[in-house]
Amino acid sequence: MLVPVRCFTCGKLIADKYSDYQNRIKTGEDPKKVLDDLGMERYCCRRMLLTTVETIQQVIPFYEAMHKRNQEVQSELE
Numbered sequence: 047m048l049v050p051v052r053c054f055t056c057g058k059l060i061a062d063k064y065s066d067y068q069n070r071i072k073t074g075e076d077p078k079k080v081l082d083d084l085g086m087e088r089y090c091c092r093r094m095l096l097t098t099v100e101t102i103q104q105v106i107p108f109y110e111a112m113h114k115r116n117q118e119v120q121s122e123l124e
């Protein structure tokens with residue numbers, strides 16, 4: 047959902063590099079070159095950036111709907 051702060055396998059900090067990685071990929075740079083430039087050498091860390099999918103924007107509406115429904119239920123009980 048959110049970008050993992052650290053590599054699941056080795057614990058290297060990766061969250062600080064995620065936005066830079068995404069911005070450079072969007073401009074059409076080769077992911078291999080970007081990962082090399084960012085100092086991501088181990089394949090466990092590289093897969094973290096390559097495979098992370100940010101889904102928070104898709105999930106938020108469901109939480110808002112759930113919160114709204116909870117408020118409706120509470121007001122009906124009162």
Ligand SMILES: [Zn+2]
Nearest residue numbers: 053056090091
């Ligand atoms: Zn790693």
